Amino acid sequence: ADEATLDPWGSSTIADYRKLFEQFGIEEFDEVLPEVPNPHYLMRRGVIFGHRDYRPVAEAMRNDDPFAALSGFMPTGDPHIGHKLVFDEIIWHQQQGGDAYALIADLEAHSARGLSWDEIDEHATNYLLSLLALGFDPDEGTLYRQSDNREVQDLAFELGAEANFSELQAIYDFDGETDISHMQSVVTQMADILYPQLDEPKPTVIPVGPDQDPHMRLARDLAARMRYFGVTEAFASFEADGVERTLLRQAYDAREDYAEDADRPRCGEAADWLREHQPAPADARESVVAKLDEAGKEPLRPRIRFLDRNATDEAFEALIEAIDGEKRVYDEHIDTFDLDHAEAEELARQVELDNGGYGFQPPSSIYHRFMTGLTGGKMSSSIPASHISLLDDPEDGYDKVKSATTGGRSTAEEQREKGGKADECPVYELYAYLLSGDDDEFAKEVYDECVGGERLCGGCKEQAAELMEQFLEEHQEKRAEWEDKLAELDIDLDS
Ligand code: SF4
Numbered sequence: 001a002d003e004a005t006l007d008p009w010g011s012s013t014i015a016d017y018r019k020l021f022e023q024f025g026i027e028e029f030d031e032v033l034p035e036v037p038n039p040h041y042l043m044r045r046g047v048i049f050g051h052r053d054y055r056p057v058a059e060a061m062r063n064d065d066p067f068a069a070l071s072g073f074m075p076t077g078d079p080h081i082g083h084k085l086v087f088d089e090i091i092w093h094q095q096q097g098g099d100a101y102a103l104i105a106d107l108e109a110h111s112a113r114g115l116s117w118d119e120i121d122e123h124a125t126n127y128l129l130s131l132l133a134l135g136f137d138p139d140e141g142t143l144y145r146q147s148d149n150r151e152v153q154d155l156a157f158e159l160g161a162e163a164n165f166s167e168l169q170a171i172y173d174f175d176g177e178t179d180i181s182h183m184q185s186v187v188t189q190m191a192d193i194l195y196p197q198l199d200e201p202k203p204t205v206i207p208v209g210p211d212q213d214p215h216m217r218l219a220r221d222l223a224a225r226m227r228y229f230g231v232t233e234a235f236a237s238f239e240a241d242g243v244e245r246t247l248l249r250q251a252y253d254a255r256e257d258y259a260e261d262a263d264r265p266r267c268g269e270a271a272d273w274l275r276e277h278q279p280a281p282a283d284a285r286e287s288v289v290a291k292l293d294e295a296g297k298e299p300l301r302p303r304i305r306f307l308d309r310n311a312t313d314e315a316f317e318a319l320i321e322a323i324d325g326e327k328r329v330y331d332e333h334i335d336t337f338d339l340d341h342a343e344a345e346e347l348a349r350q351v352e353l354d355n356g357g358y359g360f361q362p363p364s365s366i367y368h369r370f371m372t373g374l375t376g377g378k379m380s381s382s383i384p385a386s387h388i389s390l391l392d393d394p395e396d397g398y399d400k401v402k403s404a405t406t407g408g409r410s411t412a413e414e415q416r417e418k419g420g421k422a423d424e425c426p427v428y429e430l431y432a433y434l435l436s437g438d439d440d441e442f443a444k445e446v447y448d449e450c451v452g453g454e455r456l457c458g459g460c461k462e463q464a465a466e467l468m469e470q471f472l473e474e475h476q477e478k479r480a481e482w483e484d485k486l487a488e489l490d491i492d493l494d495s
Helices: 017-024 029-035 053-064 081-095 106-113 117-133 149-161 165-172 182-196 209-226 230-236 242-260 266-276 282-294 315-336 341-354 395-403 411-419 426-435 440-453 457-488
Strands: 047-050 069-073 099-104 142-145 204-210 364-368
Touching: 017 209, 029 047, 029 053, 029 209, 047 209, 047 426, 053 106, 053 182, 069 081, 069 117, 081 117, 081 204, 081 364, 099 117, 099 182, 106 117, 106 149, 106 182, 117 457, 165 209, 182 204, 182 209, 204 209, 204 457, 209 364, 395 457, 426 440, 426 457
Parallel strands: 069 099, 069 204, 099 142, 204 364
Antiparallel strands: 047 364
């Protein structure tokens, strides 16, 4: 992937996280950290380094309001210590009172990665066992697989009506050869992300690696597009001048005329009819269109496009109702154009809910660093020595740590004199990301001793290897306990 595209299915390492802040508008997590009650150690240690719109989640946590956290796992191999970061993030949000969702992205694994259903079943079981062994509470949380969740499929279909091919092409580099299932798996993933809000809108956080950010941007976009009161919301979010207000009023009046006109054209021509019957001067209209575009809204879009090829009377009546609804909302809120953005969002959402819409809040995300491979470079599922699988024999885990690359100097003497390079050391990462657990003092001690030259790599690795062995033993014992209970859970593991 080059600078401007992040490829969620590629294997590029994001070498310079800073670019993400600048190019994609991901914010630094440090800025929101003080607002998070009892932050997780991955947050405190900067492993979770960025976020998009995490404030509403932190606020809900502080106020004991509802919020949710969701993550999907693509069952393409064994879960390893890199995946543990995401498991931990979901579990932590659950422990903070959030509704936690974990799903098996089997449709995506099948369509985007070409795995057989048998392979998927096996890996899915392994992911779930590790998630449960690490502390996910299945009684409080929700586990599902994409292919079994009818509500997700239905929502995906609706979301699909709001996205088009060129858009997916631009985001995911799709081309004429891309198969349809792959595109379907994208809208399914969008539906997963919004699924926690289906019954009730609430702040929702999706913990991801930075390579998943394109999914997040699309999901946030689609959440906004699902509002059929989009025009009201867009208008509320910027200051409209007099001409524009008049124009909007006229546009709504035109729609009302349309709704009342017995000879109104049906469906496909409805958009043209509306456009023709707007008496406003062309330049004023252009200006409104430009502003709506800026706010990410299509102008005057009462779902006509969707109805083009679905011209049942019922659908048509729904359209008329939507137009009436927007008019009513507009009349009620004409005086609220100077709301600030958050107030306008809230108002639009409430209005939408009152009128039977979804009222989705744009989903938030947090971004964690990728773990460095034990052999240097990227940690990769396809290079066994580079990672420790959560299923690895504990002794193999021990051996892998012992053979890991370090940030040590070439001689013990030099290390004592100059100190080790903990910041470039995969072994230190193991301490910070996993082996120190919640104990900041211990992680800091390892760091300080290393850079101060008091710690030498041989002993440091021995200690890490022993801790890793112990972790794997305990983890696998817990997995074994869950293995017996797995059948009782409400999730079907055979496709
Ligand atoms: Fe890494 Fe430990 Fe060596 Fe420091 S002493 S470079 S943390 S292995």
